[in-house]
Amino acid sequence: MSDNPQILAELLPQLGEGILVTLELTVGGALLALVVAFTLGLASRARTRWARVPSRIVVEFFRGTSLVVQIFWMYYVLPLPPFYVELDPLACGIVALGLNYGAYASEVVRGSINSVPRGQWEAATALDLGPVHRLRRVIMPQAWPLMMPMFTNLLIQLVKGSALAAYISLHDLNFFIGELRQRSSETVFSYTVGLLLYFAVAYLLTLVMNAIEVRAKHRIGAGPSLREVLRLAPPASATAASVAPPPAAVPAAKGGAQDD
Amino acid sequence: MPETATTPAIQFQGVGKRFGDNVVLDGLDFSVAAGDRVTLIGPSGSGKTTILRLLMTLEEANDGLILVDGQPYTHEIRGGKRVAIPEKRRSLVRRRVGMVFQQFNLFPNMTVLENIIEAPIHVLGVPRAEAVATAEDLLDKVGLADKRDARTTQLSGGQQQRVAIARALAMEPEILLLDEVTSALDPELVADVLAVLRNIAETTDITMLIVTHEMQFAREVSNRVLMFDGGKIIEEAHPEEIFTSPKNERTQEFLRAVL
Amino acid sequence: MTETEAWSWDHAAAVLPALVDGLWITVLATVVGMVIAAVLGLFVAVVRRSGLRVVTVPVAVLVEFVRSTPLLVQLVFANLVFTQFPSLAIGCVVLGVHYATYMSEVYRAGIDAVPRGQWEAAVALDLPRRRTWTAVVLPQAIRNTLPGLGNYAISMFKETPFLFAIGVVEMYTAAQQYGGNNFRYIEAITMVGLLFLLVSYPTSLLVRRLENRLA
Numbered sequence: 024m025s026d027n028p029q030i031l032a033e034l035l036p037q038l039g040e041g042i043l044v045t046l047e048l049t050v051g052g053a054l055l056a057l058v059v060a061f062t063l064g065l066a067s068r069a070r071t072r073w074a075r076v077p078s079r080i081v082v083e084f085f086r087g088t089s090l091v092v093q094i095f096w097m098y099y100v101l102p103l104p105p106f107y108v109e110l111d112p113l114a115c116g117i118v119a120l121g122l123n124y125g126a127y128a129s130e131v132v133r134g135s136i137n138s139v140p141r142g143q144w145e146a147a148t149a150l151d152l153g154p155v156h157r158l159r160r161v162i163m164p165q166a167w168p169l170m171m172p173m174f175t176n177l178l179i180q181l182v183k184g185s186a187l188a189a190y191i192s193l194h195d196l197n198f199f200i201g202e203l204r205q206r207s208s209e210t211v212f213s214y215t216v217g218l219l220l221y222f223a224v225a226y227l228l229t230l231v232m233n234a235i236e237v238r239a240k241h242r243i244g245a246g247p248s249l250r251e252v253l254r255l256a257p258p259a260s261a262t263a264a265s266v267a268p269p270p271a272a273v274p275a276a277k278g279g280a281q282d283d
Numbered sequence: 284m285p286e287t288a289t290t291p292a293i294q295f296q297g298v299g300k301r302f303g304d305n306v307v308l309d310g311l312d313f314s315v316a317a318g319d320r321v322t323l324i325g326p327s328g329s330g331k332t333t334i335l336r337l338l339m340t341l342e343e344a345n346d347g348l349i350l351v352d353g354q355p356y357t358h359e360i361r362g363g364k365r366v367a368i369p370e371k372r373r374s375l376v377r378r379r380v381g382m383v384f385q386q387f388n389l390f391p392n393m394t395v396l397e398n399i400i401e402a403p404i405h406v407l408g409v410p411r412a413e414a415v416a417t418a419e420d421l422l423d424k425v426g427l428a429d430k431r432d433a434r435t436t437q438l439s440g441g442q443q444q445r446v447a448i449a450r451a452l453a454m455e456p457e458i459l460l461l462d463e464v465t466s467a468l469d470p471e472l473v474a475d476v477l478a479v480l481r482n483i484a485e486t487t488d489i490t491m492l493i494v495t496h497e498m499q500f501a502r503e504v505s506n507r508v509l510m511f512d513g514g515k516i517i518e519e520a521h522p523e524e525i526f527t528s529p530k531n532e533r534t535q536e537f538l539r540a541v542l
Numbered sequence: 543m544t545e546t547e548a549w550s551w552d553h554a555a556a557v558l559p560a561l562v563d564g565l566w567i568t569v570l571a572t573v574v575g576m577v578i579a580a581v582l583g584l585f586v587a588v589v590r591r592s593g594l595r596v597v598t599v600p601v602a603v604l605v606e607f608v609r610s611t612p613l614l615v616q617l618v619f620a621n622l623v624f625t626q627f628p629s630l631a632i633g634c635v636v637l638g639v640h641y642a643t644y645m646s647e648v649y650r651a652g653i654d655a656v657p658r659g660q661w662e663a664a665v666a667l668d669l670p671r672r673r674t675w676t677a678v679v680l681p682q683a684i685r686n687t688l689p690g691l692g693n694y695a696i697s698m699f700k701e702t703p704f705l706f707a708i709g710v711v712e713m714y715t716a717a718q719q720y721g722g723n724n725f726r727y728i729e730a731i732t733m734v735g736l737l738f739l740l741v742s743y744p745t746s747l748l749v750r751r752l753e754n755r756l757a
Contacts, residue, residue: 087743088735091703091714096735099727105548146388146447149339150402150454151378160401164392179610186612190707197615204622214619218611225610243392244436 030207031216034199038220041199045224047113048185048195052120053178059125064132065158078129085126090184094119098191116188124181128174135169136162165243171236178232179225186221196220290353292317292458292490293338298347300333300514307333309514310347315507317352317457320484320491322501322522325511326537331494335460338492339382340373351376351458378406381456385463387443389435389450395422396431399450407454414453421449425479441472445479452483458490459483465497473497480504498542502526510534553729557720561733564716565741571634571712572699578638579698580691583645587653588675590646609643614704616640621708633705641698648690652683689756692749696742703734713737 031038066078085093097119102109110118139162147157189197200217204210240246291314300308307330315321323331336342337349340357346365349356356376358365389398399418403409409417422428425445435443444464451459461480465473477500484491484504495501501508502522510518510531518531526542529535586605590598608616617636624632656679664674703714711719717734721727 083743084739087700087739087746089700089703089714089738091701091706092731092735092738095714095718096731099721100731103548103728140386140388142384142386142388143390145339145341146382146384146390148341148377149380149382149384150450151374151406152402153374153406156405160405161390161392165390183610183612183614186614197612200615210619210622214615214622217615218607218619221611221615222607229610244434245391 027207027209027212031203034203034206037194037202038199040194041196042220042224044113044188044193044195045182045185045197048116048120048188048193049178049182049224049228051113051117052124052181052185055117055121056123056125056128056177056181059121060128060132063126063129064136067129067133068136082126082129085122086130090119090123091187093123094187094191112188112191112193115191116185116193120181120184123184124177127180128170128177131170131173131177132166135166135173138169139165168236168239168243168245171232171239175229175232175236178228182221182225182228196224289317291315291350292319292352293492294348294350294353295334296348296350298337298349299345300330300337300342301345307514308337308344311515313509313516313519315490315492317490318488319507320493320505321507321509322493322495322505323509323511324495324498324501324537329511330514331511332462335382335462335492335494338380338458338460340377343367351379378454379457380460381451381454381458382460382462383444383447383451383464385466387440387447387467389443389447391434391436393435394432395427395435395438395446398435398446399453402450403453418449418453421452422446424482425449426475439472440468441475444468444476448476448479448483456489458492461491461493461495463494463496465495465500496541498526498538510537512537548728550726550729553724553726554733556724557717557726557730557733560716560720561713561730561737564711564713564734565737567630567710568699568702568712571630571637571702571705571710572695574634575637575641575698575702576691576695578635579641579645579694582638582642584649586642586646587649590650591653605643605646608640613637613640613701614707617704617708629705629708629710633702633708633710637698637701641694644694645687645691648687648694649683652686652690653679655686656682685756689749689753692752693746696745696749699745700738700742 063078063082066074067082069075069078094116097110097115098112100106101115136158143161143165144157147161152161185195186197188195189201196217200213203216204213207213234249237246237249237252241248293315295311295313298308298311299306307328311330311334323334325331333342337344337357338351344357348358348360348365354376355368357373358367360366389395390401393401396415396418399421400411400414403414403417404411419428419431422431425448427442427445427449430438430442430446435446438446448464464480465476468476477497480500481504483489491504493501493505505522508520508522508525509516510525510529510533512533518525518529518534520530525534526538529538586601589601590605592598613636616639617633620632620636621629660678660682661674664678669678702712705712706715706718709715713734714731717730721730
């Protein structure tokens with residue numbers, strides 16, 4: 024038991040590699056998911072059936088078939104005939120995570136765009152802003168902060184899903200836990216360390232996402248700026264901003280802070 | 284109003300609008316001359332707001348034609364059939380029509396100034412410096428020059444509505460639609476907004492279509508009042524006339540209730 | 543069975559019985575796991591409402607910890623530590639505990655959605671605290687939580703393949719075994735995916751209908 028810290032120290036390079044691979048999967052998967060989410064989310068709101076129906080099918084397909092099945096399908100089946108697509112394991116993990124969580128996130132995109140108040144669409148029309156301009160300059164900046172809390176949840180789910188990578192020959196954090204257990208012969212120690220590391224990664228990502236959310240909200244005139252939040256007493260901001268999921272954004276209907 | 288030979292600014296020709304089984308407008312005909320200030324009154328659900336929303340293409344009429352400056356706007360008759368006009372052509376007419384909403388609908392992701400210059404720059408192609416100068420003039424006119432860089436969410440309802448008026452005016456509309464612009468305001472904030480509108484009425488020749496519950500304001504600003512009931516115009520007169528001696532029984536009833 | 547063709551219906555048919563057996567294990571794990579999640583989640587939600595910081599803070603930390611670490615790692619960990627129990631039982635419990643952390647949030651939202659006036663009326667009637675919870679708040683809160691429960695059940699169903707890591711022969715493991723024994727992965731793994739879709743999509747439509755009816 025007493026040489027556990029020493030073993031951990033010896034395995035530091037492997038630990039570094041493990042965290043790096045997990046982060047690569049997370050960031051790569053999240054970026055792909057973001058692209059997928061906006062593509063499918065916008066397409067599923069399109070007026071033409073030719074965009075709407077296929078995007079709905081793709082979304083339901085990737086939500087309905089399990090992530091585990093998808094990742095192994097890409098790993099075991101895709102290199103076979105008739106596909107002959109041999110993906111590098113890292114690419115395989117990123118593509119599977121990106122498509123799966125992108126499908127979930129596309130529903131967030133769609134829902135958030137739909138919850139921007141109707142008056143905003145109407146005011147944009149009244150000013151004769153075209154559909155693309157309206158979406159880009161008026162609707163998206165308001166839908167974006169609504170998406171953030173759900174995106175944060177999905178990102179943590181994605182980190183957790185990335186642990187599958189160890190089973191497609193990647194040396195990620197999950198793989199490192201096994202290595203540590205082998206070297207130390209201590210199951211409880213190894214897994215406690217491993218889970219704490221995952222927790223640290225998730226916590227860090229949550230903090231980053233919360234900062235992005237605060238900024239996004241501030242830019243639409245809801246809530247304090249990031250600088251103001253960081254200046255608050257640490258305990259208050261730590262519990263309010265990170266542990267509890269942020270409350271659903273309140274639409275800024277009547278903001279009357281001061282009178283005429 | 285004496286009949287003139289000039290083309291009316293707005294013409295409704297047999298316009299019908301239904302929401303499901305609910306008939307809101309039924310074969311409505313009326314026209315508004317350029318420079319007219321027309322107030323639409325009537326019980327809620329009588330179709331007043333729908334008229335404004337049709338003129339802003341926020342709703343689509345089920346039948347009839349709407350003409351602006353004599354040009355078909357949303358639909359036209361081609362080969363004896365009523366066909367929808369494509370969005371590109373609608374847009375050219377729509378940019379001459381402005382609207383102020385009950386709920387202000389300012390864009391919260393933009394500052395006050397950005398709200399006002401957005402459409403002039405990106406729709407009309409006005410150079411930025413020029414758009415900013417116009418916006419500053421307008422802010423001055425609505426008494427909010429000092430709020431230029433404020434967030435819209437930091438403003439009171441009355442201030443927001445005055446910005447919304449400035450935003451609509453920045454497009455230099457020929458027609459301005461005012462949809463219950465004081466209904467969402469606290470009573471003490473109404474006066475400032477009405478003062479701004481009165482000033483616009485006095486200093487410009489914009490055609491105005493007004494839906495309001497402020498009868499005193501309607502009386503001062505408009506030169507024509509249309510009383511709506513059940514999707515039809517049941518009485519039409521000069522404000523002095525309709526407010527002092529309404530002829531129609533429904534009008535009398537309605538005015539007794541709101542005055 | 544020719545091994546040259548890309549897709550063999552023979553293999554697809556041959557793997558099916560094993561997959562159906564696996565499906566029952568999958569459904570069993572989901573049902574047991576969800577019962578644990580529903581009960582434990584409610585318990586956690588009520589405890590977190592107690593306002594006693596000595597209790598709420600550790601519970602909050604624990605919930606956050608379980609929720610933000612991989613289910614897959616938790617499964618393997620529990621399976622290595624509790625060797626005396628069958629893997630399926632461990633799988634059900636870990637799934638249940640993991641999802642209890644999600645469910646506790648669903649309950650919390652459901653409880654928060656009960657109007658303040660209901661609590662105030664209970665106080666005005668001098669109802670005991672216990673009675674307030676069981677007769678006034680929870681019956682209303684639980685109605686609000688049904689769609690959440692349904693959605694998480696579907697989500698858990700799709701996460702049961704993680705049990706492959708502890709040797710439970712659910713659907714995916716069954717396919718993996720068939721693939722390994724016959725060197726035919728394409729039919730086995732594709733069929734599993736389709737079976738998941740076949741069960742989860744109609745179920746999600748049902749939950750959506752429930753959501754619309756309760757909304």
